[in-house]
Amino acid sequence: MAIKKLSKGDLLYGYTYSYSTKDVEPGKYFPGQERVRSAFDLALRTELEGYNLYVSGPEGIGRTIYTLTTLKDASKNKRVPEDICYVNNFDNPLKPKPLLLPAGLGKAFAQDIERAIEALKEEIPKAFESKEYEEEVSRITKRVESKKEEIIQRLAEEAQKHSLGVVFTPAGIRLLPLVGRRVITEEELYANPRLQESYEKNLSEFEEEFRDFMRSLRELDHSLSDEILELRNKVASYVVDKVFSRFESKYTPYDGLSEHIKSLKLELVKNTDLFLSWHTSKGNIAIQKMLEKSFNAFRVNVIVDNSDLEGAPVVFCEVPTFQNLFGRVFYTAEMGVLYADHMSLSAGCLHRARGGYLVLRVSDLLKNPFLWDAFKKVLMHKKIYMPLHPFEDSLLPFVGISPEPVPADFKVVLIGDPYLYYLLYNYDPEFRRLFKVKADFDPIVDIGDELIEAFPKILRKIVEEEGIRHLSPDALSELFKYGVELSGSRKKFNVVFGYLVDVVREAQSFVEDDGFIKGEHIRKAINEKVLRSNLIEEKVRKAIEEGKVILRIEGEEVGQINGLSVIDLGDYSFGKPTRITASIYVGDKGIINIEREVELSGPIHSKGVLILSGYIGRKYGRDMPLHLSCTLTFEQSYDEVEGDSASMAELLAILSAIAEVPLKQYIAVTGSIDQLGNVQPVGGIKEKVESFYKTCKIRGLKGIEGVIVPQRNYDNLILSDEVLDSVEKGEFHIYTVDSVD
Incomplete structure (x- = not known):
């Protein structure tokens, strides 16, 4: 087992800035x-x-x-x-049609249509009140009325031949008996049965001819209505064409628009009465408000205007x-x-x-x-x-x-x-x-010149956007160190600037003058952030201090070692020293993982124990069978144990128990091993090291305490200034290993 002792110089990290955020230009950079x-x-x-x-x-x-x-x-x-417009579908108003027009044209088209509607409100009534229109209506009416008089005259003459007289009533034309030149009234008719019988006979004989006369009169009435309607449409169409001629040519090149304008003009002509009603209702706000909704049928709804x-x-x-x-x-x-x-x-x-x-x-x-x-x-x-x-x-x-x-x-x-x-x-x-x-x-990027240069510029941009105070050089350096700490590696940086900006915001609250945010403010903000979340950690440490959690960090002991674990609360993680013991006795049961026996061992931890069993068998059982029974456990652990980061400590406890060689209780161990004895990296190195340091500090540092960590975790040793100072003074020691042999 090649052990290397680290100095403070081996553990330094971060970057020291010589300028503030005020000295750089703002920028939005995304390094790495x-x-x-x-x-x-x-x-x-x-x-x-x-x-x-x-x-x-x-x-x-x-x-x-x-x-x-x-x-x-x-x-x-x-x-x-294009602009997006919706217009009325005159064939099916329940399915409005979209029009896609070049940017800015939709708004212009809607305004032109609106102006056209307002113009038609004036022009159409004016056209129908003109002398020319009234004269033309009068001419058509007189011509048709003249023809009707001729037909009625012939009707009277033919009816007279059948002793029938023509009478005009509110319900229309009726035929009554004619005696001499006098038309008999209904009362006289019903009072004289003989006259009534003669009347019915004459009426029956003349009925077919009478229907022909009446049909001719109705046709003339329809003709009059059609001619007046045609005249109205002609006049309205002329007015609509005249109004639309002011802008219509602008829209003819665009697909679908010309067709809509054509349909719109026809619809406007059909709704001439709407414009006339608007004109006659002037002064009646309630009626005009009701009529105004009807004009929506002709308007253009520009739902997306891209003119800007x-x-x-x-x-x-x-x-x-x-x-x-x-x-x-x-x-x-x-x-x-x-x-x-x-x-x-x-x-x-x-x-x-x-x-x-x-x-x-x-x-x-x-x-x-x-x-x-x-x-x-x-x-x-x-x-x-x-x-x-x-x-x-x-x-x-x-x-x-x-x-x-x-x-x-x-x-x-x-x-x-x-x-x-x-x-x-x-x-x-x-x-x-x-x-x-x-x-x-990637939230974790390599530390390089690009990142170091971009870091203060990014913060300058944030400072300006949020109105935060500028950061002094030492504040930049402290915040950079915090970014390194969040990455978990001294060679990396956590570029989730949301975490860093939260610290800056909180640090600003500690600035009492009008000056810069300084390094001390950043450190205080970070410490306050920890304080808000580390209640459980303090409870655990208090239990260790009071002796409720049995933990020996003095002297030596056979089959016992201090391992290191991490408790993750979600918003905060902290380390906890854990006493691991191994007990050897005669038997062939091999290594018994007590946590596994009681179903408190997670799959990765169980795998780690089996791996160290494989290492022991490979190392010491090649030439002869190993006859031993060993119970292995985490003392005072009542929750599930997961992970293999304690497998090196577990192995040392087992070997100590077998060889009856005592282990130094003031040296904590963390690390995973493989079956070949290589020490593998583990997580939570910072939390583990600092937790053992704090535990030793409670009991009083004697200058011999320390931790052994995997060599491959060297870059993950991102320790607090307090721990680094203690290492420098020789009060606390950190060792790295790459193999258990």
Whole structure:
């Protein structure tokens, strides 16, 4: 067993800055993320189906900032997408039609139509009140009335031949008996049976001819109505054409628009009475307010106006609900029923992102499984449908509209953690087809010149954005050390800046003057952060101090050693010294793992015990059988024991018990071994070393205490200044080994 003793110089880490955040330019840097840059490049340059992007990484690493910054830069090189308008479908008003117009043209078209409607409110009534129109109506009416008089004259003459007279009543023309030149009244008719019999006979003989006369009169009435209607339509069409001629030519080159304008003009002509009613109701606000709704049928609803864009849109949907994503239909209640039309439609993020990029947090999207399925259908079918129902808790009946879908054309970027990515990848086949590119943020990067230079610039940017005080050189150095500590390696750095910024925010509260945040403020913020979470650690340490947890750190003992374990509470981890004992007696049972016997041993710990059994057999049982029984346990451990980081300590306890060679109780041991005797790295090195140091400090340091750790964990020795100072003074010692032999 080659043991190396480490000095303080071997354990130093971090970087010492000579300048503050005030001395550098702000910048948004993402050091060590080449994998992410490559993934974004692939997704952005590939227009094929399914090459959407999943941005994976821990919260606080800058996933959202990087995504939005990169997409905004890329959007500048893409064309501005079309405006999205909805117009009335005059053939089926329940299915409004979308129009895609060049950016800015949708708004202009809507304004032109609005101006046209306002103009027609004045021009149409004016045209129908003109002298020319009234004269033409009079001419048509006189001509038809003249023909009607001729027919009525002939009717009277023919009726007279059958002793019948023509009488005009409110109900129409009637035939009554004619005696001489006098028409008999109904009272006289019913009073004279002979006259009545003669009347019925004459009426029957003349009935067919009478019907022909009446048919001719009705045809003339229809002809009059048709001619007046034709005249009205002609006049209205002339007025509509005149108003539309002011702007119509601007829109003729665009597909679908000319056809809509043509249908719109016909519909305006059909609704001439609406404009006349508006004119006659002037001064009656209630009626005009009611009539105003009817004009919506002609208006244009611009749900997406891209006139202000200079490139493709980048839309970050922070609260993805059905309405926020797919848009909304605003219903209004009338007579207990909910109604809506094309002017009631409102765009969602899917509409606004068309032609550009849509950014979503996958955790928010998955909160509603129906929303996730609907969203995937948009990506698969390339169509954006609007929800039909007015709102979930409505009990009123509604006349639902079903707008025609808008073509979906955008790239989606989902932001989430790695766990959700693998969950979706393994259990949702559609996810694999739709999100073929993953940008995986690495929270732990190598310390290099790029990182050292970028670190203060990133903080300068955050300082400006949040209005935080500037950091002094020693504050930068302390915060950099904290980033190294969070990484778990002296050669690495944790770039989840969310953790670091929280410390800066809290450190600012300790600054009493108007100056910089200093190193002492950073250290205090970190210590306060620990203090808020280490209650259980203090309880454990108190139990050790009071002797309730039996722990010997003086002298030597056979078959007993101090191992080191880690307790992870989620927001805080700490180490705990643990007494491991081995008891040897005559027998052939081999090594008995007491924790396993009582089902308190996790699978990895059980594997570790079996591995050390293999090592003992390989080392000492090649030439002769090993006849021994050994019980091995973690003393005063009442929870499940998991992990193999104590296997080296367990082996030493067993060998000590077999050879009756005492072990130094003031030296704690951690490390995993393989069957060949190699010492393997383990986790939680910092917590383990510092926990034993604190335990020894409670009992009083004598200058002989220390820990043995795997050589391969050398880079993980990120210790507090207090421990480093103790190492420098020779009060506490740290040793590394790479083999148990």
